[in-house]
Amino acid sequence: MMLRLPIDHVVLPVADLAAAGAAFEAAGFLVTPVTRHSAAMGTANRCIMLDGSYIELIGIVVETPANLPWRRRIAAGHGIGGLAFSTGDIAEASRHLQEKGVRTEAPRHFSRMTDDGELSFTVIRIDPGETPGRQCLVCQHHTRERLWRDELLLHPNGARSLDAVALPGAAVLARFADESGVAVQAGDDALVLRGTRPARHDLRAICGAQIEVICA
Template sequence: MMLTLPIDHVVLLVPDLARAGAAFESAGFHVTAKASHSPAMGTANRCVMLDGTYIELMGIETETPANLAWRRLLEKGQGIRGLAFRSEDIQSSGQSLTQAGIGIEPARHFSRETPYGELRFSVVRIDPVATPGLQCLACQHHTPDRLWLADSMRHGNGATGLASVDIPVVTGLDRLAAAFGGGGIAVSSGDGRLVLTGSAPAHYDLRDACGIVIDMVSR
């Protein structure tokens, strides 16, 4: 099955965030510094910023009720365990999902300080029952200029954008495509692979540290 979805970012769930970040850096990617989420969330991330999207490396710092779903997914193995879909209006996205008969949690609003100012965003988590093997969510960025920074988008290996995502399980994603109106990045059933655009073709096997393979194609 091949779908097109408005992907904001891909969540790469890993048991060792430092090791995963180092693997991406060794492959020539710029990886942002570790950022811890709220104590209630108990998670932390590092990001690989691309044109209009990004790869989020996520790890569990402290077990909390809020990250139970992530921990259960991690028990099944590291790799692509979440997809976040871009929202221009988080309340409207929540309504569209509800109208499509897809269960959601109430919208949550987050913020954190960065050297460039306060970063603010809102998310609506989708009931994992709707997408077995994945945690999906809608995400609205209120301060995108403080997240997509020119320096963080310069990668030594020439990577520029996300072209497609291959994941082992795509069950339920067709309903999300309908709810979000389609368009965006190709998502298909596969072995855990990201295809990126870049200045030159390349292949990176990060299965040991991150559970994925990355292929880069000339843009």
């Protein structure tokens, strides 16, 4: 079964954020500097920006109730911990989920500081019971120009865009399928990227997932 999902970003929870960032850099990816989320979140991230989406490496800074799902995922052996679905209208997305009967939290606004300014976004967290084994949410970016900067898309290994995602139990995401988006299917945790030079990167030891770059 293959779905198409409007993926904004893929979340990879990692036990060691510095080591994970270094592993992705060694594989030829340009990785953003560490930025911290709020004290309540107790997390920090580094990102691999792609055309229209990105991979988020997320690590724990301080244990808080909010990051319990990520800690559980790390304890279970890493892998793809969550998916964020893209929207340009968070209020409309909320209504759409309600019409489908999907349990969610109320929309919440977040921000994080980077060297290039504040990143601002609003998210709707989907009840984990709706997506067993994954923390999924809907995300609207308010400062896209500060996140998707041209220089962050120039990966030395030629990677350009997210083409497909494989993860166990993908069928539970069928309620969120769209006519367009990224291909998602059942399988071992893996990401397929399109780029200019084919390569395979086994990063299971550091983040629980394999990364493949295929030629466009």
